[in-house]
Amino acid sequence: MSTASTRPLPGSLGELASRNVAPPPSSSEPCKIEAKHLDFYYGQKRALEDISVQIRPHLVTAFIGPSGCGKSTFLRTINRMNDIIPGTRVDGQVLIDNANIYGPGVDVVQLRRRVGMVFQKSNPFPKSIFENVSYGLRINGMVSSKSELAGQVEESLRQAALWDEVKDRLHESALALSGGQQQRLCIARALAVRPDILLMDEPASALDPIATQRIEELAYDLKKKYTVVIVTHNMQQAARVSDYTAFFWLGRLVEYDRTDKIFTNPTEKLTEDYVTGRFG
Amino acid sequence: MRRFEFVIERGLFLCALLSVATTVGIIAVLAVETAAFLREVPIVDFLFGTEWTPLFSTPRFGVLPLVVGTTLVSLIAMLVALPMGLLSAIYLSEYANSSVRRVLKPVLELLAGVPTVVYGYFALLFVTPLLQQVFPNLAGFNALGPGIVMGVMILPLVSSLSEDAMRAVPIGLREGSYALGATRMQTSLRVVVPAAFSGITAAFILAISRAIGETMIVAIAAGQQPRLTWDPTVPIETMTAYIVQVSLGDTPQGTLEYRTIFAVGMLLFLGTFGLNLVSAWLRQRYREEYS
């Protein structure tokens, strides 16, 4: 059955992963996000092939793999962000809480409120810090008074661990913040609309190590309230932060398992080659 | 919410459709009045007649004098604009360094920004008297003065479009030529200009279309005497100036005389429209060649 060696992988990666032991899967807990034989096409080109995976709630799940393997593409199918790109096509199903989000009559706008996203390059709106966070609340009609709005904004900024740094300058431009602060602002903005799921597409790849660490701590904390899926090309980050890891390669899902197992004792040789740095 | 979005999209679409409505409107207005005109004047008389006197007691409706007048002025304008425009473009594209270009180009664009009524003033009151020092038999109203001024006005258009076409030519072609020991002049004239040929031709055709449709310079300085002649020293009348002449007068609506401006307008529209189409097609071709 197993073609890889069974001894634990040497080095800190294995140790990192071992520290982060996910709870054993329980069959009574419904999976939050599920893909069933998902194919994805950019025009004629197939970018994802037969993806099937079950992502559990209140955990951090990492998608890893080399550039171009489809991990970001798959992430973006979960909130249907790929719909914006003309010429894309989906075969198969993606279910959230057991409902197919690609089914007929699905309200994409509501979906995107429930499934928040943070992008690789932080993209705060060229407005004030306050307006960035309040935007989602206002357009979704989620607050009915100014004081309620201010309260929600503060709450979101606290959850993103940014409140203390910006509470005195809420009405200054968001573009004046540092890179790391901008990214936490984007997280606050996403959390403001009370999603169940938070998708993070390489959120720290453009940040310095200290800012990166804060984002990772945040991702880890957020799983208490949300289901977090994080795409990363940084394996140490995946080992540090996630409970489950999915390894993608050339549009296919190669292996999906608890993080400690993927990094210490993977089943597939391809996975082992990747996590030990033999390629990618 | 869905409803609102749908209504907005429809509303925006209708605004975009207005441009189509404009074209339809132009064609409809011209066609209706021209049809009414042609019911009274045989089309052969209109297109090939050599006398244009619609406002006389014995009216004649041969449009050739207007067409020739337009053509004469445009020809003179092109003799000025095309070579000078192309040479300017060559200078800006192949010789000038970027700081020179940054100064000269906007100033050249200023020429295109001057209202045509100002050019008309210049043509009548400065250029024609100046020319009369050289050609004493030049009449006060003539085709030469406004033709030259129109050429200067259109020059920036030729220059800027030709320059775009030449800048699109890959630098590799130029380098190949220089590597063989060619001078800049030889490279420009024998490599770059031929390579940019479709784009430059498109520019030329657009310039002709602009000249044909130009009104105020000729209305002020070329005269109001429709005359079938190629002599640039005498007063003539162009198609556009005729429309202005009638519009200024008290010709009552619904009369044959009134309809003549639409018939002439239709001719003008068809001519410029055809030229614009050819120019656009050529521009599309040169874009495809180098993308």
Added chain:
Amino acid sequence: MRRSLDVAFQALSLLVLLLALAALAALIVDVVSDGAGRLSWDFINGYPSRRASQAGIFPALAGSIFVILLTALLALPIGVAAAIYLEEYGRRNFVSRAIEINITNLAAVPSIIYGLLGLGVFVRLMGMGRSVIAGAATLALLALPVVILSTREALRAVPGSIREGSYALGATKWQTIWHQVLPVATPGILTGLILSLSRAIGETAPLITMGALTYVSFAPDSIWSSFTVLPIQIFNWVSRPQRDFHANAAAGILLLMALLLTMNGLAIWLRDRYQKRLAG
């Protein structure tokens, strides 16, 4: 020998370029010398008269300003709406392509044809008569292609990341456009509008054709009033044989150029502020 030919050619090209600029200089000097003496407050505030030295330009000036303001009021919303549709909604279908080609064609139609259109449709068919509003509608159609083209450029310059960030929060397309895209694109849109209006203010032929008067002794007092504009007044004066009226024409030209310079200066100032704003 070839080298000297090359130098001669370069000199010739430069000479030709400078000749064109010399023509511009001659024009400016000619107009200033003819008209500067005539320019005065009495001239600007006065009314036309049979006596050249007593003639004033106020009705034409008021007419120009009135017509241009109305033209802006008509062209801006319709042009922006059309541009939004073409740029954000109908990117790839056949109808949009047809509309785009149509707009490009309309931009090259001689302005006098628009006058005939205005005469047939606004003055007669819709019964507006030879009024300010009919003139403004005619000029608005003339200005529309340029407004649409420059608005599209301004919309295109808005980074896609801003749109993505908005969609990811559960915003609809229109919410994204209204709250995020348009505010960022506004300076560019206004610059385009002002530039197209500065062309419109110099237009003579379409307004003469649709029935603006050439001798008007009153300033327009309502949108249904008959009117004249600066370039038509200039045309009227330059067409008279008396030299004194030519001086008036020159003075009118100076006034028109001053208006143009102001508008273009405003457009450039707006564009500069726009660059600074996006830089954060």
